[in-house]
Ligand code: SF4
């Protein structure tokens with residue numbers, strides 16, 4: 435299970451395409467945090483990851499996290515809690531870094547690329563403040579990965595952006611700028627699905643040479659997904675039964691993207707709703723309608739097992755909250771899945787050729803699909819199988 439805790443929707447940054455923060459917002463109290471732990475005690479008995487999201491979650495401050503992490507780790511010990519945080523790192527300091535180290539919390543932070551490009555999209559001063567926080571986190575041994583949001587502007591600079599992350603040894607995940615259900619402000623930055631698909635093909639091509647020098651999480655997950663025939667991030671699984679978000683005031687939603695949208699409220703943590711009661715809410719029923727729609731609409735697609743129609747939020751954002759279409763990035767997903775599938779099949783064919791030759795030579799052969807095969811790699815250092823096995 436994945437629980438997203440949104441301690442505040444407030445954020446001091448002013449990113450041009452952001453639709454998920456407010457200038458002023460209440461901050462979750464420690465009482466609400468206690469209610470979350472009490473609610474989840476008997477909700478679902480399975481290992482759970484808690485991700486702190488925003489807005490900017492570090493605005494909640496050290497005392498909030500000291501209390502929250504202790505509360506979750508003691509009251510919910512039976513769920514084997516793991517933690518993560520998504521933050522711009524501006525409020526990072528030695529004290530909070532030490533606390534996060536104690537719980538081994540991996541950090542995801544947003545940075546779009548080199549300073550000039552980043553600050554053009556995310557506001558003057560953003561880059562310096564985030565890098566200063568990154569240095570503190572690094573000093574305390576915390577693991578930080580960056581998410582670069584590609585807009586219809588930054589896509590024109592994809593080579594420069596990739597070089598920046600590679601040359602600075604920064605691990606990277608990419609994210610397409612999305613339209614919003616809440617307002618139209620972000621729409622002019624939205625990345626076209628075909629451009630997103632081409633971006634992923636470009637990054638895969640780069641990664642097949644550089645998988646030992648940089649971590650590109652999207653490609654790791656996509657290759658693993660095609661190989662194992664199941665999704666490894668929420669976008670490519672049926673998130674509706676296993677992901678829930680809690681807003682600053684304790685209201686429950688299907689995902690952080692829906693926080694503060696009254697039509698997606700599913701109750702309050704104080705009500706201690708059971709899993710069955712949550713599944714019976716209007717919002718969950720809509721998401722299950724989406725799941726059924728994907729089974730029919732994507733039924734003939736060979737990628738359905740590890741794509742699952744993409745993100746329901748993305749789909750609902752462009753259809754006025756009605757289930758009418760799958761994730762509009764379908765075109766991009768098909769482009770990258772087709773490529774990985776093709777390369778993976780080539781790889782397996784070559785492995786079986788190797789196997790035949792080995793059988794001819796020696797009956798006491800050993801099956802080794804990871805056999806080094808320069809023909810299968812073409813002129814690349816790695817294969818998609820190498821990436822899937824990372
Ligand atoms: S709605 Fe989208 S972002 Fe949210 S959990 Fe589901 S797939 Fe992930």
Ligand code: SF4
Nearest residue numbers: 732735738741743764
């Ligand atoms: S690639 Fe497109 S058609 Fe195929 S499962 Fe994903 S969303 Fe559906």
